[in-house]
Amino acid sequence: xxxxxxxxxxxxxxxxxxxxxxxxxxxxxxxxxxxxxxxxxxxxxxxxxxxxxxxxxxxxxxxxxxxxxxxxxxxxxxxxxxxxxxxxxxxxxxxxxxxxxxxxxxxxxxxxxxxxxxxxxxxxxxxxxxxxxxxxxxxxxxxxxxxxxxxxxxxx
Amino acid sequence: xxxxxxxxxxxxxxxxxxxxxxxxxxxxxxxxxxxxxxxxxxxxxxxxxxxxxxxxxxxxxxxxxxxxxxxxxxxxxxxxxxxxxxxxxxxxxxxxxxxxxxxxxxxxxxxxxxxxxxxxxxxxxxxxxxxxxxxxxxxxxxxxxxxxxxxxxxxx
Numbered sequence: 001x002x003x004x005x006x007x008x009x010x011x012x013x014x015x016x017x018x019x020x021x022x023x024x025x026x027x028x029x030x031x032x033x034x035x036x037x038x039x040x041x042x043x044x045x046x047x048x049x050x051x052x053x054x055x056x057x058x059x060x061x062x063x064x065x066x067x068x069x070x071x072x073x074x075x076x077x078x079x080x081x082x083x084x085x086x087x088x089x090x091x092x093x094x095x096x097x098x099x100x101x102x103x104x105x106x107x108x109x110x111x112x113x114x115x116x117x118x119x120x121x122x123x124x125x126x127x128x129x130x131x132x133x134x135x136x137x138x139x140x141x142x143x144x145x146x147x148x149x150x151x152x153x154x155x156x
Numbered sequence: 157x158x159x160x161x162x163x164x165x166x167x168x169x170x171x172x173x174x175x176x177x178x179x180x181x182x183x184x185x186x187x188x189x190x191x192x193x194x195x196x197x198x199x200x201x202x203x204x205x206x207x208x209x210x211x212x213x214x215x216x217x218x219x220x221x222x223x224x225x226x227x228x229x230x231x232x233x234x235x236x237x238x239x240x241x242x243x244x245x246x247x248x249x250x251x252x253x254x255x256x257x258x259x260x261x262x263x264x265x266x267x268x269x270x271x272x273x274x275x276x277x278x279x280x281x282x283x284x285x286x287x288x289x290x291x292x293x294x295x296x297x298x299x300x301x302x303x304x305x306x307x308x309x310x311x312x
Contacts, residue, residue: 010176011174011176011178016168024224064250065249065251090284092284093221093247124247124284127223129222130244132244
């Protein structure tokens with residue numbers, strides 16, 4: 001993989017995502033989780049991210065919640081750094097993180113990654129569903145298979 | 157709260173969500189997390205959910221990933237049970253779960269909850285963003301404040 005994958009969030013949410021990815025894909029190699037929890041000051045959290053962003057030219061950060069402190073801190077650092085290959089995706093559902101992490105394992109191309117991020121984001125939004133579908137949801141139009149293919153092999 | 161809130165997912169993802177909610181709202185009272193992890197068979201997982209759904213008439217379940225095993229199992233149980241006040245939302249980002257949990261603390265009305273779920277789901281999709289916004293994202297049109305107000309008080 002050529003892009004470092006990073007998950008930032010409140011409490012142990014990032015660790016929870018790692019745990020799910022480990023179960024679904026069998027590895028979390030190349031992903032780092034930064035929990036902003038009771039043991040972590042904002043200063044320490046920012047220092048960790050600053051180091052990571054300075055050490056890696058290509059980074060894809062997932063932030064648990066748009067507008068939350070982890071998202072605000074990492075967005076400011078990425079904007080200040082102004083590196084052309086560092087991205088932040090916020091409020092991502094698990095399936096989006098799963099899909100992009102799986103793709104990252106074989107590597108992204110610099111000139112197509114932005115299109116891939118947008119495409120996955122669009123699919124991901126369509127996957128958010130409410131059941132039962134007596135409610136007027138988007139379930140009839142959501143293209144499911146591409147986002148969940150990692151899940152088919154072992155029945156997990 | 158009148159609706160039981162339940163989070164189901166792979167690995168310790170549900171525990172991670174609980175940890176974030178604890179930090180953001182200060183409580184996880186009335187929420188249960190069911191981790192489908194290495195220590196939990198599908199049978200045990202299904203039994204736990206069957207019990208819960210039979211004990212509570214009003215339930216709102218968040219499943220980590222549309223099409224994943226936790227989502228499939230709980231959706232089947234809810235459809236078979238055919239209770240009018242049991243819902244499953246899948247592939248939800250954290251901000252959606254945060255918002256609906258916060259609302260559940262003061263209680264939902266049976267005749268308006270479906271509209272509230274749909275409304276929150278629509279807002280939640282608009283919050284999924286990619287930075288930097290040199291990419292053609294939806295960041296210019298996303299209504300942010302309502303979904304993140306819990307986050308303002310203490311800077312978390």
